[in-house]
Amino acid sequence: MTDESAPTAAAERERGAHPSADPAPHRVVIIGGGFGGLFAARALRHAPVQVTLVDRAAHHLFQPLLYQMATGILSEGQIAAPLRSVLKRHRNVNVELAEVVDIDVASRNVIARRVGGAELRLPYDDLIVAVGMQQSYFGHDEYAEFAPGMKTLADALNIRRRVYSAFEMAGTAATPTEQRRWLTFALVGAGPTGVELAGQLRELASKSLHDEFRHLDPDSARVLLFDGGPEPLAAFGPKLSKKAAAVLERQGVELHMHSRVTAVDRDGLVVRDASGTETRYHAGTVLWTAGVAAPPIADKIAAATSAKQDKLGRVEVTANLTIPDHPEISVIGDVMSLDNLPGVAEVAMQGGLYTGRRIRYELTGHGAKGPFRYRDLGSAAYISRGQAVISVSRLRFAGFAGWLSWLFIHIAFLTGYRNRAGAVMTWALAFTRDTRRERAFMVTTINTGQDVFVAPPASDSAEQERPSGGS
Ligand SMILES: Cc1cc2nc3c(=O)[nH]c(=O)nc-3n(C[C@H](O)[C@H](O)[C@H](O)COP(=O)(O)OP(=O)(O)OC[C@H]3O[C@@H](n4cnc5c(N)ncnc54)[C@H](O)[C@@H]3O)c2cc1C
Numbered sequence: 190m191t192d193e194s195a196p197t198a199a200a201e202r203e204r205g206a207h208p209s210a211d212p213a214p215h216r217v218v219i220i221g222g223g224f225g226g227l228f229a230a231r232a233l234r235h236a237p238v239q240v241t242l243v244d245r246a247a248h249h250l251f252q253p254l255l256y257q258m259a260t261g262i263l264s265e266g267q268i269a270a271p272l273r274s275v276l277k278r279h280r281n282v283n284v285e286l287a288e289v290v291d292i293d294v295a296s297r298n299v300i301a302r303r304v305g306g307a308e309l310r311l312p313y314d315d316l317i318v319a320v321g322m323q324q325s326y327f328g329h330d331e332y333a334e335f336a337p338g339m340k341t342l343a344d345a346l347n348i349r350r351r352v353y354s355a356f357e358m359a360g361t362a363a364t365p366t367e368q369r370r371w372l373t374f375a376l377v378g379a380g381p382t383g384v385e386l387a388g389q390l391r392e393l394a395s396k397s398l399h400d401e402f403r404h405l406d407p408d409s410a411r412v413l414l415f416d417g418g419p420e421p422l423a424a425f426g427p428k429l430s431k432k433a434a435a436v437l438e439r440q441g442v443e444l445h446m447h448s449r450v451t452a453v454d455r456d457g458l459v460v461r462d463a464s465g466t467e468t469r470y471h472a473g474t475v476l477w478t479a480g481v482a483a484p485p486i487a488d489k490i491a492a493a494t495s496a497k498q499d500k501l502g503r504v505e506v507t508a509n510l511t512i513p514d515h516p517e518i519s520v521i522g523d524v525m526s527l528d529n530l531p532g533v534a535e536v537a538m539q540g541g542l543y544t545g546r547r548i549r550y551e552l553t554g555h556g557a558k559g560p561f562r563y564r565d566l567g568s569a570a571y572i573s574r575g576q577a578v579i580s581v582s583r584l585r586f587a588g589f590a591g592w593l594s595w596l597f598i599h600i601a602f603l604t605g606y607r608n609r610a611g612a613v614m615t616w617a618l619a620f621t622r623d624t625r626r627e628r629a630f631m632v633t634t635i636n637t638g639q640d641v642f643v644a645p646p647a648s649d650s651a652e653q654e655r656p657s658g659g660s
Pocket of ligand 1: 222249252253255256287289290319381522524534535537570
């Protein structure tokens, strides 16, 4: 008797899936569904492989727009697309929600932790590591409690809560001193994220909130931007840095360059300037956008494979993005160290595409061969409405033309049509009417840092082994 509902091998092949009759499908495990992992999965769509994409989050996050979500322009859904939905037409890709904690190189297994703590093992023939980077506090992790970074959806929601509740606290402050403190926002790090956040904070204080309070002038909010270097946006070169500094100052951002933070606490922060003088700034909100470091899983993978790591902990790879002596393990995106390539989305996307195509070539003779070559398409940073800086090869420009280019790039790259359309409509309102509609926040904490599900009974959590691809 045949089961009509069971797909035939031919139908499965047509859909791009590996035939279930094949006793040993080639298993590819991708750790991380960010730009690198997602583009690798997409490039493997027509390859004879079964892909398991494992991520500790259920969504692909468009990090370049986190600051717009944190400051109330975009919603969570507009910058975070469910990985399952993004990959639903990729029939050979299975998505798993779990945090990878180690790899077993000898048995070729990825060891992950499900929500609640149970172990999950994912066997691989090829492994693609695309775990991105995490915030670094330069050896002062104790600052994190008082100065959140901005890397994840949770970080941006936390910042939104802190920013808008600071204005609320200022509105009911018992003394002018307390009000002053709540209306002081300190940002550490004048790279693109710090600059974007500083510009947004001044814009929401001077425009979006300006007629919403009866006993408070939100426009009096101070935004202080600290950095150890000489200028903001140093990576864009001195000309664009100067322009960015001028725009920020016009907006009312107070620039403190050549300044190093020496303490962060509940009351604000202490900063040492170029002359060596230390000053305490009383700030109700301190945000940290200063540094990055490789996540702990990068150390585990390096230890398991004897791979070298650079000073940020990124894993050094060969010209085809694999770990020396481990042609079955590729490292791509921000956590990859190769030729000083920067931690930007384009490097991750191109690395993901290349790796997917290289694996396909090795299995079928079609795809990419030869070493990885990065094509630099330039970079952009938003300063304020109508002002952005763009650097493409030798071409560098700023102002309104820069802002239009920024808008075009971000619309083009937003993942998923609905998000794109939604973002365009939201931007139209935000840019023409100063509206920020995504301002919902809570002043109570929801079990921060705890798994939603408790660990299952011991009998259910016995070590699991199942085929990659979940067929
Ligand atoms: C605030 C901000 C603004 C930015 N702005 C720009 C910009 O304007 N232009 C630009 O080009 N770049 C920008 N970037 C950088 C860009 O976002 C990164 O270069 C890009 O996201 C790197 O892609 P990736 O795949 O390497 O890592 P990510 O996109 O960070 O993805 C890593 C994925 O791995 C998952 N993961 C991590 N550890 C584990 C684990 N142990 N187990 C399972 N899953 C794990 C994470 O949940 C995540 O989904 C910005 C970054 C930030 C934070």
